[in-house]
Amino acid sequence: MNYDVIVIGSGPGGYVAAIRASQLGLKIAVVEKESLGGICLNWGCIPTKALLKSAQVFEYLNHAADYGIKLNGAGEVDFEAVIKRSRGVADGMSKGVQFLMKKNKIDVIMGTGKLKSKGVVEIRNNDGTKEVTAKHIILATGGRSRELPSLKQDFKKVIGYRQAMILPKKPASMIVVGSGAIGIEFAYFYNSIGTKVTVVEYLDNIVPLEDEEVSKALARSLKKSGINIMTSSNVEAVDTSGEGCKVTVKTASGTETLEAEIVLSAVGISTNIEGLGLEENGVALDKGKVVVDDYYKTNIEGVYAIGDIVKGQALAHVASAEGIICVEKIAGLKPEPLDYNNIPGCTYCSPEIASVGYTEKAAKEAGYEIKVGKFPFSASGKASASGAKDGFVKLIFDAKYGEFLGAHMIGNNVTEMIGEVVTARKLETTGHDIIKTVHPHPTMSEAIMEAAAEAYGECIHL
Known part of the structure; x- marks a missing residue:
């Protein structure tokens, strides 16, 4: 053969x-x-x-x-x-x-x-x-x-993403360790169907690879929906000897012991x-x-x-x-x-998040002088009609040449919108090109055009 x-x-x-x-x-x-x-x-x-x-x-x-x-x-x-x-x-x-x-x-x-x-x-x-x-x-x-030494998976009480998809019954409570796309998506899912969810994240912000404004907006939304979020926190040990799990978490202010029926390890691969x-x-x-x-x-x-x-x-x-x-x-x-640097990343919680290219912080650290435009979905007619006014589109451009450096979105259906930005960046489109590209009305995607216009002081609807 x-x-x-x-x-x-x-x-x-x-x-x-x-x-x-x-x-x-x-x-x-x-x-x-x-x-x-x-x-x-x-x-x-x-x-x-x-x-x-x-x-x-x-x-x-x-x-x-x-x-x-x-x-x-x-x-x-x-x-x-x-x-x-x-x-x-x-x-x-x-x-x-x-x-x-x-x-x-x-x-x-x-x-x-x-x-x-x-x-x-x-x-x-x-x-x-x-x-x-x-x-x-x-x-x-x-x-x-991925397994951490302090978070060994037994596939029954301490589980990975695979077991999280086939649990025999809905858990009453769950601790999700890690707030990347996998952790946040499962946290959203289980919280939505009635499980009491706590997210533990080692770094200062959830979805830490995302732009800081998106991270903070998502945290507000998830907290509002009932999810407990603990950042700057580290799981030191999990005790599964009892009926559920006792989780020792080190925080900035000390050590806490949390209890839950299931612990989901979502700390990467x-x-x-x-x-x-x-x-x-x-x-x-x-x-x-x-x-x-x-x-x-x-x-x-x-x-x-x-x-x-x-x-x-x-x-x-x-x-x-x-x-x-x-x-x-x-x-x-x-x-x-x-x-x-032109790979889109998406997280399918609600609200969704989608991004590509430089964050605002990364663009500054790379030495760019930048223009930033942000358009909130609260000013979008389609978002209002859909009952999905949370979130925004944030675009980052190089101030000198108009290079499209990055895009960061949080809101309804933004994972379907990011492809436009990836294509635009691939074609070396500038901020002015986006402004002059007529977008259909009413759509959520208009926010991309509006955010570009806002970066250059030309936004109509803000």
């Missing part, structure tokens, strides 16, 4: 790389140890969005009177049905990847893949061990929930690089990640790596872009290296 390319891992990096390689006329095989689509489709991006949609529908029902709708009786969450729907969505997406593999004539080999030697992959499964060969081998094995044969074959590593060039080639001829196991943001869309660039280079094309 000899191929042009073998991809180990079928997540959004691996399966996208395989399909693009097939389109380019290469003979492809994908090795997958569990389910096609990887964590993203089966235990990450997709099923979490299904859970969040259920929470959003429940919130709509609870606020139906605000829209002039009277309901007979109160809404009730059927937790098992919510989980079942989420799993059904995930299963459907995984089957969609199966279809794409067949459509593109890609061989799928179930099992655990490992670099054996130059051009050789060893695959272990229930049928035993076999070897396949290829000119090029792409490692796309992704990541898993660890790379899946163990058992891949990297050390044995001399593949260079740095701080738990595979060292690659701009086209994802390792220091070993014929071996490449993409996705969570290499530099850059651990995001599905980043892995997909990396996979495409990697195989296009293998096929002899001349792809452009990925601009990691």
